[in-house]
Amino acid sequence: PQQKWKRCHALLYPDSPFGVARLEFYDWKEGPVPGDKVRRASDRKVLRLAECICVAPAASESGPKENMVAFSLETNDKTVLLSGDRGVASEWVQKVCELAFPSKSSSQEKEPPDPPVSSSLEMSVNSLYVSREEVSDFRVTVQRTEAAERCSLHGxxxxxxxxxxxxxxxxxxxxxLYSWPYKLLRRYGRDKVMFSFEAGRRCSSGPGNFTFETSQGHEIFQRVESSIRAQQGSDNRLSCPTLDTDYATEVPWS
Structure with missing residues (x-):
């Protein structure tokens, strides 16, 4: 099927004392690539290069324009399809591979890292690309709690x-297996290795604490928080109050 594309700014960052190697995408705006002072986190999509398992030209895909070629960045849970001018796409593949799969010889070099590579790319928005607005799946491992035991959740x-x-x-x-509406969560929180929440008594699981081991706890937390804020904003526009007004609050995890 014909791909659907949208234009974006892309910035490629090497690993450094200030951050991990990553590829950042920003919504396209006319003019120069946005600088640090005007880039907004809400516009940003980030792909950690350490998560890449394959970076290669996508010969079976056609770019949005005649002089463009496509290439893909594959992780365990998604594939990002990109396209750029024929003359620079191969350079992008090479640069991303150098940062995503560093060799021992290059890792021993002590030269200062290059500044981020910036360019405009055409980014696929079909099913191959998972955007922040779409449903997101996260692999998690259930930790033992009284509520998890009651629900027979293991692994x-x-x-x-x-x-x-x-x-x-x-x-x-x-x-x-279970559904937890945000408006029935009593609280939620995360740290570097887990995401946790307390379910209310009207949840299908019954009340109690559920803790999930995951390296993506921060991203899960951000998505939950964003959705709850959106629901609160919607409820504020209602003409009459509802019974379910006790939205979850963040749990401070040490």
């Missing part, structure tokens, strides 16, 4: 963040 699952709830799915059958 690995897929935790999905949707606009109004969290879904816990079987990783093989994709069957939804």
């Amino acid at each position: 690995s699952y897929v935790l999905r963040t949707e606009s109004d709830c969290l879904l816990l799915k079987d990783p093989n059958s994709k069957e939804t």
